[in-house]
Amino acid sequence: MLHPARLIVLAFAAVIAIGTVLLSLPLAVRGDGAVNVLTALFTTTSAVCVTGLTVVDTATHWSGFGHGVILVLIQIGGLGITVFGAILAYTVSSRVGIRMRMAAQSETQTAAGDLRTLLKGVAVFVVGTEAVLATVLAVRFWWSADEPALRAVWLGIFHSVSAFNNAGFALFPDNLVPFATDLWITTPIMIGIILGGIGIPVVMELRRNVRRPAQWSVHTKLTVLTSVVLLATGFVVILALEWSNTLGAFGTFDKASAALFQSVSPRTAGFNTVDYSQMHESTWFFTSILMFIGAGSASTAGGIKVSTFALLGFVLWSELRTTGEVTAFRRRMPPEVQRQAVTVALLSVALVVAATLVLITFDDFALIRVLFEVCSAFGLVGLTTGITAQMDGIGQLLLVALMFVGRIGPATLGVALVLRERPTRVRYAEDRPLIG
Numbered sequence: 001m002l003h004p005a006r007l008i009v010l011a012f013a014a015v016i017a018i019g020t021v022l023l024s025l026p027l028a029v030r031g032d033g034a035v036n037v038l039t040a041l042f043t044t045t046s047a048v049c050v051t052g053l054t055v056v057d058t059a060t061h062w063s064g065f066g067h068g069v070i071l072v073l074i075q076i077g078g079l080g081i082t083v084f085g086a087i088l089a090y091t092v093s094s095r096v097g098i099r100m101r102m103a104a105q106s107e108t109q110t111a112a113g114d115l116r117t118l119l120k121g122v123a124v125f126v127v128g129t130e131a132v133l134a135t136v137l138a139v140r141f142w143w144s145a146d147e148p149a150l151r152a153v154w155l156g157i158f159h160s161v162s163a164f165n166n167a168g169f170a171l172f173p174d175n176l177v178p179f180a181t182d183l184w185i186t187t188p189i190m191i192g193i194i195l196g197g198i199g200i201p202v203v204m205e206l207r208r209n210v211r212r213p214a215q216w217s218v219h220t221k222l223t224v225l226t227s228v229v230l231l232a233t234g235f236v237v238i239l240a241l242e243w244s245n246t247l248g249a250f251g252t253f254d255k256a257s258a259a260l261f262q263s264v265s266p267r268t269a270g271f272n273t274v275d276y277s278q279m280h281e282s283t284w285f286f287t288s289i290l291m292f293i294g295a296g297s298a299s300t301a302g303g304i305k306v307s308t309f310a311l312l313g314f315v316l317w318s319e320l321r322t323t324g325e326v327t328a329f330r331r332r333m334p335p336e337v338q339r340q341a342v343t344v345a346l347l348s349v350a351l352v353v354a355a356t357l358v359l360i361t362f363d364d365f366a367l368i369r370v371l372f373e374v375c376s377a378f379g380l381v382g383l384t385t386g387i388t389a390q391m392d393g394i395g396q397l398l399l400v401a402l403m404f405v406g407r408i409g410p411a412t413l414g415v416a417l418v419l420r421e422r423p424t425r426v427r428y429a430e431d432r433p434l435i436g
Contacts, residue, residue: 009408012048012077016404019044019073028066038393043070045400048077049407050300052168052270052382053373055389055396059171070169071158077407078165078196078300079126121204126164129195133188134160140184163192166300168270168382180273181254186261193269199223199296218331219307223296226306227267234263234290241283246274266290268301270382277386284372284385291379292352302380302406304348311341351409352378355402363387363395377402 022028023040039055043062046053047070056062062070138156141147147155155171162169170176179185195203202220209215216224239247239259247255258273265271266287276284294303311328315338318326326333352374359370369385376383377399388399 012404012408015073015076016041016044016048019048019069022069023062023066025065028063028069030061030063030066038396042396042400044073045403046382047073047167047169049302049380049403050074050078050165050167050268051302051377051380051403051406052162053377053384053388053399053403054169054382055391057173058169059173067158067171071161074165074167074169075161078161078167079122121207122200125203125207129192130157130160130164133163133192136188137185140182144182144184159189160192163189163269163271164196164300166193166197166267166269166295166302166380168265170271174275176271176273177275180258180261181250183257186257186273189269189271190261190264193264193267193271194227197267197269197295197299197301198227199299199301201298202296218329219297221329222307222310226310227295230267230290230293230306231260231263234266234286235260237286238262238283241280241286242274245280245283246278262287263290266379266381266383267295268303268380270376272383276383279385281368284368287383288372288375291375291381291383292348294379302378304345308341308344311338312345315341348378348409351402351405355398358398359391359395363391365390373399374402378406380406 020037020041023044024035024037026035028040029035039061042053042055043058045051058067058070134153134156136156137159138153141155142149142152158169158171161167168175172178176185176189201217202223205217205220213221235256239256242248242259242262243255247258250258261271261273267290276287279287292303293309294305295301297305297307311326311333314328314333315326318324326338352371355374355378356367356371359365359374360367363370365387369387372383372385373388375381380403388396391399
């Protein structure tokens with residue numbers, strides 16, 4: 001039987017291939033624009049991997065048909081290929097094959113007995129959340145932006161799906177910069193980003209037990225607490241660094257709201273209400289860290305995930321205190337979980353470093369800009385300093401590979417490590433190399 005991790009990889013690759021063909025059709029391009037296969041591949045990968053990086057302006061380059069294809073790709077990629085397929089199969093026939101069941105379990109990180117109930121809950125939660133967000137956005141686009149009613153509805157649906165799936169695609173040439181001070185636009189977008197990026201297991205647990213934090217699982221506590229800390233830290237740092245720069249034209253309250261949006265977006269969303277190309281290099285570097293960490297496990301987000309980051313912090317704290325055991329919230333963390341976290345983190349660091357080295361070798365861009373684009377692609381964020389569209393074909397293909405690995409890599413690696421775990425039959429004599 002095909003390994004669930006391999007099935008996930010093949011499923012994502014197949015959807016990317018189909019999407020590339022559709023976006024390569026003349027019907028997908030606005031006007032008489034030329035069809036570029038690399039552009040179609042890049043955009044499709046970015047949509048399926050819910051990244052948001054683009055090499056052309058989404059609003060003006062693609063036709064209505066192209067926008068529709070991108071929207072469907074975002075929804076499929078955000079839910080997860082096998083989860084999306086399992087939901088459809090349950091809806092149509094109430095049956096799911098064993099391979100899809102195992103892959104869906106892998107993507108949602110749930111037990112077999114809970115799968116059907118969980119998928120129903122996910123479908124209701126996703127559709128309900130996107131519908132509410134779309135309604136609020138559509139009314140605002142129609143009322144304040146003077147958009148025709150039908151276009152306002154379309155804008156509401158597109159940006160709701162894009163926000164909840166942390167995709168970052170927008171149907172405006174300047175992304176959401178024109179709405180930087182409009183809380184009726186930015187607040188629903190931020191809510192969608194947070195709900196979509198917190199992770200399916202956490203969302204399902206909070207729905208059942210939101211008023212009793214003491215009874216939450218360790219995973220939910222790690223995810224929620226670390227997310228709040230990162231959002232608050234990002235808000236303070238970005239507000240301080242950009243106070244007189246990209247936020248300089250705003251009043252005090254608008255500076256704060258814009259800084260909060262810029263703290264939420266690097267959680268792998270990719271929307272922006274200020275021009276990132278004009279930010280300080282220190283802000284780029286700090287944002288790169290946020291993008292590398294990402295958001296929740298089993299979510300629409302990328303990065304190494306906040307639970308991995310938090311667990312590594314507890315490992316470090318335990319070593320500094322020389323307690324011998326790693327504990328979090330009065331629970332002992334198994335050694336195999338610690339090894340998995342270290343493996344995911346180190347492999348991710350190696351991938352980001354290697355990709356950055358290749359790009360600065362073959363492209364004439366500043367190191368910090370390249371690092372930012374690499375972290376944005378790997379973390380499935382979509383923010384850019386403006387150099388993605390200027391890269392040559394090799395550079396863009398490397399970003400395509402990073403987005404693909406960023407979407408299926410850490411999660412699939414984690415699944416593979418868990419499924420391959422087996423007891424050791426031989427134990428060798430212990431020895432200790434020098435450390436530090």
